[in-house]
Amino acid sequence: MNSPRSLLVALLLVGLSSLSYGQDFHYSQFYNAPLHLNPALTGVFNGDVRFMGNYKSQWVDVPVDYQTVTLAVDKQFRKTSNPKGFFAGGLAFNYDNAGDSKLTWLNLDLNGSYTRALSQTAFVTIGAKAAVIQRSFDEGGLRFDRQFDPVRGEYVESLPSQESFDNTSQIFPDFSAGINLRLQSKQTDYLVFRNNRRSKVDLGVALHHITQPEQAFYDDDDAPLERRLSPYVNATLQVLPIVDVVGNITYQNQGAFYDELVGVLGGRIWLTNKLGRQISLMAGMGLRRDARQDAYWPTFEVTYNTLRVGLNYDFNTSAFDIATENKGGLELSVRYIIRKARPLPEFKVCPLI
Template sequence: MMVRRILLSLCVVLLFSAIGHTQDFHYSQFSNAPLQLNPGLTGVFAGETRVAASYRSQWNQVPVAYKTFTATADHKYTCGRPGPGFFASGIALNYDQAGASRLSMAQVNLYGSYTYPLNDQAFLTGGLTFGLGQRAFDTDDLRFDRQFDVLVGRYDANLSSNETFANQSHIFMDAGLGINFRWQELQSGSLIDLLEDRSKLDVGIGIHHLNRPDMSFIEDEKVNLPIRWSPYATGTIQVGDPLDVQLAMMAQFQNTYRQYLGTAGLKLHLNRDPGQQWSVLLGVGYRFDEFGDAWYPALEINYHEILSASLSYDINISDFNIATNRRGGLELNVRYLIKKVCPLPNFKFCPLI
């Protein structure tokens, strides 16, 4: 019983450590995971429907690799609406797995938002999210003191651990909200975007885990997930006919944890002719907290402002680089936009770029 209590306490400590230090799963390319960043970004894109997927594989050089996958879809309800604003809804599927215990989190989130145009170039969006998730862990690859054979002086996986756990999974509900302000150079009355006015700015904040869901696996003991605040600012500055500068900053505050990210990139428009639009973005980012963390180069290819694919790789600079040999995490993002014209007489131009 004493060993079991120690192990259970250790699980709580490790779980709390994950909540208090690594916090929620995250993406280096946070601009390409908008629903994870802020529910207020639901429907903030050029088109009617957006489908996206993100994958991250971190610390493969050590035996406790972290893997994260997200798939999202959101849609704007603009056709046939008489007013200037519009509603949007979305859904996100998240899966995250970490460590030898395969501590996992599977989650389904629903999103809703409303965008109100302040004028032809400025828009304010408020969004909500509600989800259902499950946390779980597996003991198959864990080692316990009773599996240490004192006669031969080594660990023996065939020995029973004699340990049982009342709960190895936990279901929780989650809720959040956010607000986003968009300014763009392109005016909403323009019917065709020839990529001549590309400057834009998004500023907002996402507030996650408003209900502070319980993450504990132990009965009669609660470990509440702290509220996470995610302020950010992303912008595109058109500096020439074919060239843009893209800048983005984001911070995350959760309990005592602080994380900051900054990215900068150059986007070259290789072809701006309608139906043949191509662009390439080369960027670099830096993520830091109290331990340092990582910097990462990034490459993004965009076709016709509809299909984009991006790749980045974290280069670890924290003290953990002794174990990782500076190899952090590979991250992939894919996004596809569906653009359509509303049938007459209900035609309504999509105002956001």
């Protein structure tokens, strides 16, 4: 190392790599990654099939950036014989790659839920998730202390690391469960979505990694994947015929590794709200706080009928800003909903918004 600044950056990178071993990946737009937030949000939308995608690229200004991708789909299974409730199912694929070690999280989720209408304005959903997770890393990208030549005062790649890992990849099952309560304005039409009553709030909590699966790369080590608790409130308040106030907040706790509060507040304006041409713009500001202030970000969304695209950029304010110069990362979300025409026998099925 040729300067105290470089040494500090290196130490921070090592610390962050070890931290990522114990915690889940997360999105600033957590409200736009519902299946990752709570399996009880499976099927909680107005429509029949929902497609979602998320992408995050973090700390691109340092040599070892982090990238996360989520692709998900969920579907409602409604029956006219059961107007008070319905089942839903979903699939999600997650990929996360972090640091010099290429520490990778790869998993496939199978989600299931049941929603019960308590009234035309209240719905309760219970959900569960079963997943297969692979955790792996690439030893070739790492540097070890035995490869540092104290005489020359530099790292020598040709020196043997003298490290030996029992495994560089682990595959294990994982399970989560949660509950969600949806409160919303009473809708004026059951057959078409007029989007004229938009106030709603989702309150819920999920517990992830219920069985605390083992993820150690050494056979004799004990490194269970800590349980993650994720209570949240996602709300939209219609204040004018064309204006909504949007607020989302979650608290994420995962053992000693992960304890943070994330919130977003913004406003949405509907440029046009005619059937077949419902267009809106949303702008807001987000804040993430753990032991200290961690990051803030401006966020924007564009909605065209059932297509929604969200974009934000995180500005890092933690101790790591010595390397990032306050630059965090870009995050993108895309959602598309398919709504089928409702036959008349389904007229009395309570709709979600």
